[in-house]
Amino acid sequence: MVSAPVQVAPPVEAPARARRLPRWVAPVAGVVAVVVLYVAFRGKAVLPHDDDATLFHWLNDARDWVDANRNSSPIFLYVVNYIRLGAAGVYEAIQAGLVALGWPGLLGLAAGLGWLAGGWRIALVSFAGFAGVGVLGFWEASVETLALTLSSVVLSLLFGIPLGIWAGRSPRVRRIVTPVLDVMQIMPTFSYLSPMVLLFLIGPASATIATMIYAMPPAIRITAMAIQRVSGVAVEASESLGATGWQTLGKVRLPLALNTIMLGVNQTIAAALSMVPLTALIAAPGLGEDLLRALARVNVGAALVPGVAIVLIAIVLDRMTRAAAQRREGGTRARAVRWGGFAVLTAAGLALLPVLAQDFPEQWEVQIVRPINDVVDWIEAHWYTFTGFLNDVVAYGLLNPLQDVLTNAPWWLVTAAVLVFAWRVSGAAAGLVATACLLCVAGLQLWEHAMETLTMVLVASVITIAAGLALGVAAARSRWFAAGLRPLLDAAQTMPSFSYLLPAVALFGNGRFTAITASFIYAVPVVARLVEDGLRAVPGTVMEAARSAGSTDRQLLWKVQLPMARGSLLLAANQGIVMTLAMVVIGALVGAGALGYDVVAGFAQQEDYGKGLAAGVALVLLGVMLDRITQGANGRRSPHKKRNA
Amino acid sequence: MGTAAIEVRGLWKIFGPKADRIIGSPDADLEPAQLRAKTGCTAAVRDVSFEVRPGEVFVVMGLSGSGKSTLVRCLTRLIEPTAGELRIDGQDVRAMSAKQLRELRRHRVSMVFQHFGLLPHRKVVDNVGYGLEIQGVGKAERHEKARRILSLVGLGGHEDSYPEQLSGGMQQRVGLARALAVDPEVLLFDEPFSALDPLIRRDMQAEVIRLHREVGKTMVFITHDLSEALKLGERIAIMRAGAIVQVGTPEELVGAPADEYVADFVRDVPRAQVLSLRWICRAPEPGEPLDGPELPADTVIHDAVPAAMASDRPIRVVAGGELVGVVSRVDLLGAVRPEPQPVAAAASAGATGEEA
Structure with missing residues (x-):
């Protein structure tokens, strides 16, 4: 709750006991003070949006300077341009390799790798998934997307795993890397794109680098964790036998960490697949192109099909790496069977290459755009009373009033409220950082659009957290409910983030409410899971003791489980808000406007580049602000005693 | 007596910031709890001196937290001692370079751990051969050696199993075999049997006694179990709060405890x-x-x-x-x-x- 910015006069002569006010007084006084100040100063000291802000022009000039000097400035000639060429080289090599395999070869290889990773089930999943992509009629675009994904994943791992090993071994490196990764994981996908364009132009090279950066944090984080978790006894035993540091790394640490590192690979691929379609905004080839074009025309059917193709690729890569992470070392015979199967399947695919047509056979393709659009039309026609009503309730009942308040309140009032609120929830440091972020947003001359984005985030977060809490509590209390929810949540976590936009568009058309719905579908599974895990982590002995004292189920929930799960609940809120922001921003693709739209417009219009870049930065600042405010919560920074050994 | 196999003089290990400044200062005489409160440092080993004769079984006994595990790790500098002298077979261990230290660990001193420290992704035979592998011994030779050692510790036929397929007692035999495989002069045991069931523990103690008779290595054995100490130890050092309270034969400890603490320990011994x-x-x-x-x-x-x-x-x-x-x-x-x-x-x- 917001506490009072105005001090209640301290009753100097009152005895100590009377000075203790009830706990609700400060928050209520704070809310009252904010309301009073808002009414008094409404419409004053507002920062209306201006497309011609000097900062935007200045950024445009900077872009022009870079463009003019791209081939003469030494830093571009000797560093930046080589990075671009390197990334392009990796992408082109992988893309050429995939194309050379042809569709039968790629299907064979996919099945073979599936077999290698997890036996016939995964082989079947891989084969069916990739074949499905062809059947949907998007084989070539899928290969482009796959090439882009693989090249950025390869680069992510190339840099991420060694960095993760280093961070896992050295507490000092960890202390430097962790906060950077924290910020990277808060940054919405869009924010990576504008600076990449400035440095590396548009096209696949830029897309590969942006995706690589976006996908690297999980690789670093999970590798570091895996290396840290390697049994100290095994390492000590190795050292006691006189192994060198490298020997212990190669023979003990890495083999023991391997399965966990594979999970990092899995997460890296998932992150890359969330980013790759969006890089179509900076002229990267692949499914994203078709997807964005269709979204721009609100052609749900045409958007859904490439969307499904991306989801299929995501499922295949996820199942494959997940199976590889669970793999156990078998005997020599098991190994022979694994590699034999891999060789047979791949060879079969390659052998069919000359026999079958070069392109995926058209007669196998299934057209489903029209039937989907028929369904969407039907929904529009028959459900409109419901969907329109829902849309209007949220828009007129929540979004518009809140947006009015935020945009019409003086900037200093909003800032002060954020400061006090963050201070109360997460402490002085978090409060100051959050305030600084907000002031920088104002400095970027994007206040009004930031407030619009914030409105959507707040509304979506409240709905998401409420629903996630309810689902999580239900799942923690009922075994069958949890069993039903689990597979849904698992499936939801495999999906690339933008794919959540599609059902929302199908139901609600374009607009802010669609972005909010998408955020809801995107973030609810994570919130629900964190809540459930937190409640389930309450020790059985404590629950037993409370029950033996005669608690009802309700008392158990409110007096034991929820208070003890406080850390998880606050973490759930934090994650919910950060994920909501990420999705609300992507919502710009379906007409949610605000900062996200500024970024997208920056790619489309030369003269809007400066505004787009500033909006990207503003999004990062908003993300950091929201994270800091709720961060008291997740104990990530909690000061803990250091132990020197 | 001859030259001592291991000679320790005035050894200290203090964990914490600026630990080396404490030694020699009046703080060094503080009780551990007071020291921690005053400086934030933990004195795990305090001014310990003893000698181990070649071929002797030397037991270090103490309750948990008495510093015995830290002490045994200091012997090969798995934990770097803060101060003191440390000689193995007359050579100054603390003066050794990283390379010399590795040579010492590879060929002359090996260790058996309480929680085994086996590598789950390797077969038993490759676990046992690990020490030889990092020395650069070829595969055929180290497998041959590993097989011989495995049959010596009674695990013939389990070469191709993975550690998780073995019981706790068998896993510790693998740990023992791994330590023996490099044919060291000195074997260090860090509470090797504490994690085992009592009956298996008794078997393993008998095994160690048998191995000592057969291979005649110098052994330093850490335990918190008095009956184990009395059974195995030719001499026993009793540790308390990082310091050695008394060193002596089982007879001397039981017959003439140096102080109340030792007396309390040995009270129930028949x-x-x-x-x-x-x-x-x-x-x-x-x-x-x-x-x-x-x-x-x-x-x-x-x-x-x-x-x-x-x-x-x-x-x-x-x-x-x-x-x-x-x-x-x-x-x-x-x-x-x-x-x-x-x-x-x-x-x-x-x-x-x-x-x-």
Whole structure:
């Protein structure tokens, strides 16, 4: 709750006991003070949006300077341009390799790798998934997307795993890397794109680098964790036998960490697949192109099909790496069977290459755009009373009033409220950082659009957290409910983030409410899971003791489980808000406007580049602000005693 | 006595910031809890000195937190000591370069761990051969060696199993085999059997005794279990709060505890099974007959019972051909009764190696 910015006069002569006010007084006084100040100063000291802000022009000039000097400035000639060429080289090599395999070869290889990773089930999943992509009629675009994904994943791992090993071994490196990764994981996908364009132009090279950066944090984080978790006894035993540091790394640490590192690979691929379609905004080839074009025309059917193709690729890569992470070392015979199967399947695919047509056979393709659009039309026609009503309730009942308040309140009032609120929830440091972020947003001359984005985030977060809490509590209390929810949540976590936009568009058309719905579908599974895990982590002995004292189920929930799960609940809120922001921003693709739209417009219009870049930065600042405010919560920074050994 | 296999003088290990400044300062004399409160440092090993003779089984015994595991890790600098002298076979371990230290660990001193520390992704034979592998020994040779060692520790036929397929006792045999495979001069055991069931623990203790007889290595054995210490140790060092309270043979510890702490420890030990006649013999009283059975002074009291039953004459206790004293049936009964009195009178007979 917001506490009072105005001090209640301290009753100097009152005895100590009377000075203790009830706990609700400060928050209520704070809310009252904010309301009073808002009414008094409404419409004053507002920062209306201006497309011609000097900062935007200045950024445009900077872009022009870079463009003019791209081939003469030494830093571009000797560093930046080589990075671009390197990334392009990796992408082109992988893309050429995939194309050379042809569709039968790629299907064979996919099945073979599936077999290698997890036996016939995964082989079947891989084969069916990739074949499905062809059947949907998007084989070539899928290969482009796959090439882009693989090249950025390869680069992510190339840099991420060694960095993760280093961070896992050295507490000092960890202390430097962790906060950077924290910020990277808060940054919405869009924010990576504008600076990449400035440095590396548009096209696949830029897309590969942006995706690589976006996908690297999980690789670093999970590798570091895996290396840290390697049994100290095994390492000590190795050292006691006189192994060198490298020997212990190669023979003990890495083999023991391997399965966990594979999970990092899995997460890296998932992150890359969330980013790759969006890089179509900076002229990267692949499914994203078709997807964005269709979204721009609100052609749900045409958007859904490439969307499904991306989801299929995501499922295949996820199942494959997940199976590889669970793999156990078998005997020599098991190994022979694994590699034999891999060789047979791949060879079969390659052998069919000359026999079958070069392109995926058209007669196998299934057209489903029209039937989907028929369904969407039907929904529009028959459900409109419901969907329109829902849309209007949220828009007129929540979004518009809140947006009015935020945009019409003086900037200093909003800032002060954020400061006090963050201070109360997460402490002085978090409060100051959050305030600084907000002031920088104002400095970027994007206040009004930031407030619009914030409105959507707040509304979506409240709905998401409420629903996630309810689902999580239900799942923690009922075994069958949890069993039903689990597979849904698992499936939801495999999906690339933008794919959540599609059902929302199908139901609600374009607009802010669609972005909010998408955020809801995107973030609810994570919130629900964190809540459930937190409640389930309450020790059985404590629950037993409370029950033996005669608690009802309700008392158990409110007096034991929820208070003890406080850390998880606050973490759930934090994650919910950060994920909501990420999705609300992507919502710009379906007409949610605000900062996200500024970024997208920056790619489309030369003269809007400066505004787009500033909006990207503003999004990062908003993300950091929201994270800091709720961060008291997740104990990530909690000061803990250091132990020197 | 010859050169000591291991020689430790004034060894310190203090964890914490600026630990080296504490040694030599008045803070060094503080109790651990006070030291932690005052400086934030933890003194795990405090001014420890002892020697281990070649081929000896030297046991370090103490409760958890007494610093014994830190001490044994200091011996090969798995934990870097803060101060003190440390020699293995006369060579200064603390002066060794990283490379020399590796050579020491690879060829001369190896260790067995409480939680085994086996590599789950390797077969038993490759776990045992690990030490040879990092020395650069070829695969065929190290497998051959590993197989031989595995049959020595009674695990023949399990070469191709993975550690998780073995029971705890068998896993520790693998750990033992791994330590033996490099043919070291010294074996260090860090509470190797604490994680095992009592019956398996007894088997493993017997195994260590057998191996010691067969291979004759110098062994330093860490334990918190007094009966294990008494069973295995030729000499035992008792540690408390990082310092050694007393070093001595089992007999000396039981017969002449250096302080209340040690006395408390050994209170429940059946003395008649540890002490020898030396501890209870006395000068013959005038007129006492001196024609009873003759027994050496280091005969365990318990083992003198048959002789006393066979003859009603006092037993004549001799050492080096000379009469040390006599033990009558009454003396013997006094020594074997369940709640024995302290035998402090005989303390002078045993030398106590005391360290503070």
